[in-house]
Amino acid sequence: MNCRATTVRFDEDNMWVGLADVRTIGVPLAWFPRILNTSEAARTAVQISPFGLHWETLDEDISVSALLADAPGRRRSRVSLAKAMQA
Numbered sequence: 592m593n594c595r596a597t598t599v600r601f602d603e604d605n606m607w608v609g610l611a612d613v614r615t616i617g618v619p620l621a622w623f624p625r626i627l628n629t630s631e632a633a634r635t636a637v638q639i640s641p642f643g644l645h646w647e648t649l650d651e652d653i654s655v656s657a658l659l660a661d662a663p664g665r666r667r668s669r670v671s672l673a674k675a676m677q678a
Contacts, residue, residue, distance in 0.1 A: 594655050596639050601631075608644070608658060616658050625649045 598609035606626065608616045620627040626634055629649060638645045643654035 594659060595641055596644060596655050599635075599637050599639065599644060601634055608655065610655065616655075618658055623651065623653065625651045 593611040595611040596608050597611050598607075600607045600609075601620070604620055605617050606620055606623070608618075610616065626646065626649065633646070633648055636646060636648060638647065643652060643657075645652050
């Protein structure tokens with residue numbers, strides 16, 4: 592199975608990652624605050640590599656394996672930490 596990203600596109604709420612094996616992964620931008628809270632130009636300046644997705648100006652890296660792993664506990668922890676930091 593080839594889990595390499597080939598395309599990335601965005602709508603208002605989601606990031607859609609096309610894979611070399613023809614699957615498409617859709618994930619909420621809310622999972623990635625740096626990407627959610629940036630301009631469209633910065634968001635679409637993504638570099639696709641064999642390892643995943645990289646945004647140089649945002650200092651953000653996302654691996655395809657992490658998107659496929661779908662670790663909701665880890666995402667909840669990140670959200671909980673962000674909420675705790677705001678308090």
